[in-house]
Amino acid sequence: MDEPISRRLMQLAKIYLGAFSKQVEYMDITRYHYILLLIAEYEGQPTQKKLAQITGKDKSAMVSIVDLLSTKGYVYREINPYDRREQLIKLTDKARQDIPAIKQSFALLNNKATEGISPQKLDIFNDVLNQMAVNLKPLDSYLVSFRKKIKKTNTKQ
Incomplete structure (x- = not known):
């Protein structure tokens, strides 16, 4: 039986994110570091809608992410002076202080993960990933969350 491609990708993601989490465990957040980098x-100009487009997340998910980052003191919303219907997402001083460590951790892990792999092979790897995404995009599919909340049911009878 052929192993699903997704299994290998998820294994790699778990290893990568586990190592990343260990490097930034002192921070007040456990995820969405990449959103902070974006x-x-x-430079404080993106809206929630723009962030959702860049990351491929739906608008309601992005609202929840920005809410969490705001609650943790990393971002705040500001009315766009040129279009009052929009809210710009801005970094706090706390976020600005943590950004260099986040960048450094991603760079370190990217360098370690690609150690011994030629630039040509990395180009091929990225091309293959992109082509797989293009191939799968037209299929009817469900959006899957890897951090799905499980609804607890009342078992009393």
Whole structure:
């Protein structure tokens, strides 16, 4: 039986994210570090809608992510002075302080993960991943969450 491609990708993701989590465990958040990097890259100009488009997440998921980052003191919302219907997502000083460590951790892990792999092979790897995404995109599929909350049911009778 052929092993599903997704299994290998998820194994790699677990190892990578586990190592990353260990490096940044002192931070007040356990996920969405990459979202902070995106907000920093856009220098406080992205809206929730723009972040959702960039990351491929739906708008309601992005609202929850920004809410969490806001509660933890990493971001805040500000009305866009040029379009009052939009809220810009801005970094707090706390986030600015943690951004260099997040960048450094991702760089370290990326370097370690690709150690001994030639730039040509990495290009092929990225091309293959992109082609797989293109191939699978047209299929009818369900969105899957890897951190799905399980609804508890009342077992009393």
